[in-house]
Amino acid sequence: MAIIHVTATNFAEIKASEKTVLLDFYADWCGPCRMVAPILEDIASEREDIIIGKINVDDEGSLAHQFGVVSIPTLVVMKNGEIVHQSAGARPKAQILKLLES
Amino acid sequence: MAHIYDMIILGGGPAGYSAALYAARAGFDTLVIEKMSAGGQMALTDIIDNYPGFDEGVDGFTLGMKMQAGAERFGAKSEYGEVLSVDLAGEVKTVKTDSGDYQTRTVVIATGANPRPLGLPDEATLIGRGLHYCAHCDGRFYKDKTVMVVGGGNSAVSDALYLSRIAKKVLLVHRRDTLRATRVYHEPLMKASNVEFLWNKTVSDVVMGDRIIGATLQDVKTGTSEQVLCDGIFVSIGRVPATECLNGQLPLDDYGYIIADETTRTAIPGVYAVGDVRTKALRQVVTAAADGAVAVHFAEEYL
Numbered sequence: 001m002a003i004i005h006v007t008a009t010n011f012a013e014i015k016a017s018e019k020t021v022l023l024d025f026y027a028d029w030c031g032p033c034r035m036v037a038p039i040l041e042d043i044a045s046e047r048e049d050i051i052i053g054k055i056n057v058d059d060e061g062s063l064a065h066q067f068g069v070v071s072i073p074t075l076v077v078m079k080n081g082e083i084v085h086q087s088a089g090a091r092p093k094a095q096i097l098k099l100l101e102s
Numbered sequence: 103m104a105h106i107y108d109m110i111i112l113g114g115g116p117a118g119y120s121a122a123l124y125a126a127r128a129g130f131d132t133l134v135i136e137k138m139s140a141g142g143q144m145a146l147t148d149i150i151d152n153y154p155g156f157d158e159g160v161d162g163f164t165l166g167m168k169m170q171a172g173a174e175r176f177g178a179k180s181e182y183g184e185v186l187s188v189d190l191a192g193e194v195k196t197v198k199t200d201s202g203d204y205q206t207r208t209v210v211i212a213t214g215a216n217p218r219p220l221g222l223p224d225e226a227t228l229i230g231r232g233l234h235y236c237a238h239c240d241g242r243f244y245k246d247k248t249v250m251v252v253g254g255g256n257s258a259v260s261d262a263l264y265l266s267r268i269a270k271k272v273l274l275v276h277r278r279d280t281l282r283a284t285r286v287y288h289e290p291l292m293k294a295s296n297v298e299f300l301w302n303k304t305v306s307d308v309v310m311g312d313r314i315i316g317a318t319l320q321d322v323k324t325g326t327s328e329q330v331l332c333d334g335i336f337v338s339i340g341r342v343p344a345t346e347c348l349n350g351q352l353p354l355d356d357y358g359y360i361i362a363d364e365t366t367r368t369a370i371p372g373v374y375a376v377g378d379v380r381t382k383a384l385r386q387v388v389t390a391a392a393d394g395a396v397a398v399h400f401a402e403e404y405l
Binding site: 074086 | 231313
């Protein structure tokens with residue numbers, strides 16, 4: 001499943017998805033975010049059952065604020081429109097896959 | 103028969119990929135096992151100005167990618183996985199990871215170091231709620247707010263300077279009454295009008311609202327405690343070498359670093375310690391890269 005760039009405009013639509021949503025709050029200048037990026041691309045290509053949404057915190061300050069993001073990367077797992085997991089920090093692929101089972 | 107590598111390198115920072123470059127170029131069948139992404143601690147650094155050859159500086163993430171590509175150009179392979187345990191005894195050594203087991207004739211330990219935590223109970227749960235270990239990553243969320251920096255060494259002071267340009271106020275909490283940081287940092291810090299020094303204090307607890315809203319500081323001389331309000335806390339009190347996967351198979355010094363001299367040879371033949379995880383005088387990208395080359399030189403003798 002392709003990675004979607006999430007903005008304040010399309011967020012409601014993504015939130016309403018029946019699939020599990022993995023949100024990645026990131027910025028281009030952030031080293032750990034850049035570490036996570038290829039891992040998410042990997043997961044996106046392997047998992048049809050999830051939607052990965054990337055949220056640029058520099059452009060989407062209000063979404064970042066809404067989720068109380070103060071560290072990046074912050075990964076959020078949403079199911080049926082509800083947050084089931086939220087945590088900050090880069091992590092290896094195996095751990096990200098585990099978050100999706102939250 | 104399982105494949106047996108000539109060299110397995112644990113960790114893909116500058117020491118690891120420098121070893122990989124030298125090993126692959128020498129014709130060794132070489133594998134780097136990295137838990138997340140090339141670069142290690144370096145990848146978290148905004149700009150590196152003290153690695154030779156980059157006259158305008160280079161960001162640590164890009165340098166890590168270049169080091170990986172440079173080693174892979176000569177045939178070094180990379181696998182991603184977390185090393186769970188190693189068996190270093192014997193001529194053929196085993197590395198167990200969460201993505202598979204590997205065998206090798208030599209092991210280069212380049213696992214580096216991680217930020218030292220404050221040591222608070224449930225500290226991990228505070229990450230993302232106002233506790234930070236990387237000012238350059240998260241500093242921008244504190245525009246016009248009050249932040250606390252804990253520590254008195256070079257990285258703490260450099261963090262405090264960086265944050266002083268973003269935040270309204272920076273509180274520098276240090277357990278001594280003078281900075282340990284190099285002189286070059288002192289003057290700009292003393293000049294920054296929004297940096298306040300809180301000497302002889304340690305963080306004994308955090309003050310929580312929905313998130314961190316302050317810290318309880320204990321005075322190391324008088325033992326008295328006080329609560330100080332702030333919007334975020336940046337911890338920079340040194341590093342802890344990453345040696346859990348060794349399960350005590352190699353002797354460590356009092357601070358947890360693997361004991362090895364400038365030859366990088368450890369107490370076990372065919373096992374080398376390079377970069378920040380080794381006992382050494384100066385932990386820098388350039389000294390880490392040098393270690394990688396030296397390790398391969400001695401591994402060539404061993405093999």
